[in-house]
Amino acid sequence: MRYYFNFAWLQKQKNKSKNIVKFLSLYVMMFRLLHKISLIFIFIPGILLCQPAKDSYSSSSVLSAGQWFKVAVLKDGIYRIDYSRLRQAGANNPALPRIFTNNSGQLSYYTSDPSPDDLTEVSVLLVTGQDGIFNEGDYLLFFGQGTGRWKFNINSGEYDFMRHNYSDTAYYFITSGTVPSKRITDAVIPSGPPDYQSSGSDVLYIHEVESENIIKSGREWYQPVSPIADIQINPGFTDLIPGEPVKYRVRMLARAPSVSDFHFSESSTLLKTIRVQDVNMYNYTGTYAQITDSAGSSVPLSSSPVYMTGFKDKTDAGVKGWLDYVKLHARKRSSYSGNTAFIADYRSAGPGRITGFTIKSPGEDPLVWDVTDPMNPENINYTRNGEDIIFTARTDSLRNYVVFSLSNAIQPLFRSGTVPNQDLHGSPPAEMVIVTHPLFLKYAEQLASLHLMNSGLISQIVTPGQIYNEFSGGIPDVAAIRNFLRMKYFKQKGTETTLKYLLLFGDGSFENKTLPPSNPNFIPTWQSQNSNIIVSSFTSDDFYGLLEDGEGEAEGTEDLGIGRLPVSDTAQAGTIVRKIASYMAPANTGEWKNTICILADDEDGNAHMADAEGLSLLLRDSVPEYNIDKIYLDAFRQETSVNGQTYPDVTIAVNNRINSGCLIFNYVGHGNENGLAHERVVKTEDINTWKNGTRLPLFITATCEFSRFDDIDMNIVTRTMTSRTSAGEMVLLNENGGGIALMSTTRVVYSAPNYYLNRNIYDATFDTDESGNPRSFGDIIRIAKNNSGNGPNKRNFSLLGDPAVRLAWPWHGRVVTDSVNHVSVNAKTDSLKALSTVTISGHIEDRNGTIMNNFNGTILPVVFDKASSVKTLANDGGLSMTFDLTNNILFSGKTSAANGKFRFTFIVPRDIDYSFGQGRISYYASSADKDMTGYYTEIVVGGFASVTGTDKKGPEIKLFMNDTLFRNGGITDANPRILALIKDEGGINTTGAGIGHDLIAYIDNDPKSSVILNNYFINDQNSYISGKVAYDLSDIPQGDHTLTLKAWDNFNNSSQQTIKFIVEPEGEFILKDLISYPNPVVSETRISAGHNRPDEEIEIILTILDMSGRVIRVIKEETFTTGYQLPPLTWDGRTDGGRRAGKGIYIYSLRVSTRDGEEAKGTGRIIIL
Secondary structure, eight states, X not given: OEEEOOHHHHHHTGGGOTTHHHHHHHHHHHHHHHHHOOOOOOOOOOOOBOOOSGGGSOSSOGGGSSOEEEEEXXXXXXXXXXXXXXXXXXXXXXXXXXXXXXXXXXXXXXTTSOBOOSOEEEOBEEEOOTTOOOOTTOEEEEEEOOSOEEEEETTTTEEEEEOOSSOSOEEEEEEESSSOOOBOEEOOOOSSOOSEEEOEEEEEEEEOOOOBOTTSOSSOOBEEEOSSSOXXXXXOOOSBOTTOOEEEEEEEEEEOSSOEEEEEEETTEEEEEEEEOOOOTTOSSSBSSEEEEEEEXXXXXXXXXXXXXXXXXXXXXXXXXXXXEEEXXXXXXXXXXXXXXXXXXXXXXXXXXXEEEEEEOTTOOOEEEEOSSTTSOEEOOOEEETTEEEEEEEOSSOOOEEEEOGGGOBOOEEOSSXXXXXXXXXXXXXXXXXXXXXXXXXXHHHXXXXXXXXXXXXXXXXXXXXXHHHHSTTOOOHHHHHHXXXXXXXXXXXXXXXXXXXXXXXXXXXXXXXXXXXXXXXSOOOXXXXXSBGGGOOBOGGGGGOOSTTOBTTBSOOOXXXXXXXXXXXXXXXXXXXXXXXXXXXXXXXXXXXXEEEEEOOOTTTHHHHHHHHHHHHHHHHOTTSEEEEEEGGGSOOEEETTEEEOHHXXXXXXXXXXXXXXXXXXXXXXXXXXXXXXXXXXXXXXXXXXXXXXXXXXXXXXXXXTOTTOXXXXXXXXXXXXXOOHHHHHHHOTTSSOSEEEEESSOOOHHHHHHHHHHHHHHHTSBOTTSSBOBHHHHHHHHHHTSOSOGGGGGEEEESOTTOBOOOOBSEEEEEEEETTEETTSOOOOEEETOEEEEEEEEEETTSOBOTTOOEEEEEEEEOOOEEEEOOOTTSSOOOEEEEOOOEEEEOBEEEETTXXXXXXXXXXXXXXXXXXXXXXXEEEOSSOEEEEEEOOOEEEEEOOOOSOOOOOOEEEEEESSTTOOTTEEEOSSOEEEEEEEOTTOBOOOOOSTTOSOXXXXXXXXXXXXXXXXXXXXXXXXXXXXXXXXXXXXXXXXXXXXXXXXXXXTSOEEEEEEEXXXXXXXXXXXEEEEEESSSBSSOEEEEEEESOOSOEEEEEEEEEOTTSOEEEEEEEEEEOSSSBOOOEEEOSBOTTSOBOOSEEEEEEEEEEETTSOEEEEEEEEEEO
């Protein structure tokens, strides 16, 4: 358990509270303490009370001091621990052992139900010699329970079995020190005669084989029923009371187009026909299998009955069936015959009742314990009447007894080592709790440090095991994690440090009992009860944040911002932490932050495009400074092949947008865990090619299952599990780009509530928190969900990402336009005419409207032509729709701002729509530590300017692949980047309005495959005559190719340039074509080489040796490769000591290593003159 504090930040809060000095002192003491001890956890059952107030929790855990061991218990029974075993385990003082636990079975999913607090001591029986001292040869006994529980329902008169959904193993904790153990005491014998006699006992059996989760969702698991063989249920009943019926309850499922009949029989005698209704086999989101719950009773045909269940008609091969459980409740004679016996008689329970119990026990005097309170068993002092044990007890409620002899005791399994001390109950306040699997602890610490340095956020890092120790007796349980957070939340509520966020650092699985590495179950998942209706079954990490009284399952309002990083290995963990660090860095600036992209599906009668338009209008009205990039499928040409319908141009547009970057990428429509839309416009293969670096959008996907992080494939026979990575997870885990976070779906959802939640996300996004900072992802999704009603649909949305990371919208101020062509915007300005030279000036102001005279940075203006009207194509039939799109760029530039003022000039292209209409200027501004946005729409574009002189010369083009180090004919991989430097005195035409006048590029002399690059051209700083284009290609076949780029200036003169390149397979890491230039050397030389690891972090070591092999100089450099040529390392001809190397021949050695540990070497010769 680790804490991350910012003492300087805390000191600044001194004036906020007169107790701040005590507050700081506490943190200093805790900081020093936490450097001296490491905490790992164990816990024991606490008082079963609801904990609504911060003062009602234990102030510290019993695990905070002393030496502790943990033992495993698999079933109910009497357990034995020998003195010698304690000594063997390493107990410091085995003479005074104590047992603790917190085993309450499956904890309630609701906060108002009783829940244990800390570990509680269990009463034990010490079996010692005549000296009465616990030492060698002695042992202790205690009553232990498994994780399952039989609970009697007094209203129905039935027993219910509560299976634990997260573990079949319970744990008990042992300590030894100076305090004697808590001893079992004798039960109080009631005064007065019994008014009920009990000589019979309930005997219970559950057949429940959890083999298959039929829809891979929810917490119900079933046993497949073979169409040709029955399932046998042998409860092992003996000595049943003749004539007493056996109550049974059978729960069956079937998936078939017609009614299915199952039988429940004793041997060959039919007891019940169980009819299960038919299923609509073509409904892929509704009921997958129907369920029938059938109950009855029958007098058994023998004292040891065996039951069978299966299909009545075994000839129908098309039907699928499953057995949930068979529950049996019989009556037997109360007896003890040498094996541990459990006695419970529901008929004995009644108000004010005293029951006389008779247990037949011939030849033995066993021990009888009342274990109704399993933490505090009581010894029963009984009398004998021949073979019968007789005692009386008050039975206002059902009593449970265990009858045993010392030889029946079970040896529990000791876990290796001791349990480190821990104290979550006494932990200091934290604003974010990071629950991490131990495998990712290092990366959780790095992330906590990032937040501390970035915003002063205080984080507490804990492992699930530590939480379980104190809140569920070491038993894995999602409710234990929720209860720990509830304690933190209430203890910190109303203080200066409130709990705000929960980060779950690790992947999850719908199969919650198998631990990694066999199953990516690093942090457990809450699953809904339903596992047979697809649309009603879901997982939700919201469960952990429903903390107020009466909340639980999926009901309530979220009190925490919750996110999950679904990593399954340390490489993924490192990737995500690096992405978060880059995203949060002040240097991560760019015009991409001005763009919100909305991708809309074409199905369901234009419903998804209509929703997308609704979102677009919401953004236009609420945050008009942002540019909306609309990619609506039906506005593109649909292609049909044997593989179905596709939209190749949509895929290109999406890939281009992601690689260019955007603040938010929002999809509306159909999808699944393999991609977006029926036409698969975004596939996992596309996601893995994205290389948008630090230009990472927040993904909002209002679709089905795109981020089903808890999915696995499982063989129900071998139980072998294989992890599945959803498309949404791939977006987050992409090491070269993708997204920074996703607000995305994990299950099937409905479009109407999706749209409502999507709107609420935008309502919460562009606002600041109480400190005046942008809201974090966790706050945004929490507020949006709390404002989205009570339906379960919103629970299907999860935040995959760090909840404490703030959305990187430019929030420090705004860019304001002051004049157009030296005429104030407050006056009537002239229109922007074709071929006119335009000068725009403006200023930067803060959020309060005050000019920022100290702002010195860069402005990125983009001037748009009038919005165009786009009519969709009705590719799938139905009606077309029309929408507006602002995407024709007149000028995209970069200019400097000094003392809060800026100015830029450009020429309006000839190719504009000459009709007059409203244009738009979009701004993005950044300095060393601030960025802001702005817009201006009070400009008119249209008409034609009178110009003198003629320009007949096309642009000058310098064309490269990946970077300017590329040489014509060089190598690339299959996904190279086009890089073009373009210059023209008349400016570059990027409007896209003139037919055939686009800025384009194409491969292998095929103009029909041209890519339009208008929106990828950016002018150089303070210039409208020169700029560059950067565009990523993908999936270029291996071999020789040409690239041609054609550009037009604003006077419609064109030029084109062609280069050759060779695509080679990646293969092993190599260096080739080593070069030293100049060579021979007079003063200095630069050394470089070709390689095949573009877009990698690398370390270059250049070693210079003389002809005798002596090293005279070593130069090291770490860099990021943007292409296939190493950035040159310069050697000034001097030794490490600074002396000039003598004339002669020298050997140089290049050794290059990647972050993944790959290494390549090469050597060459240098001549010094």
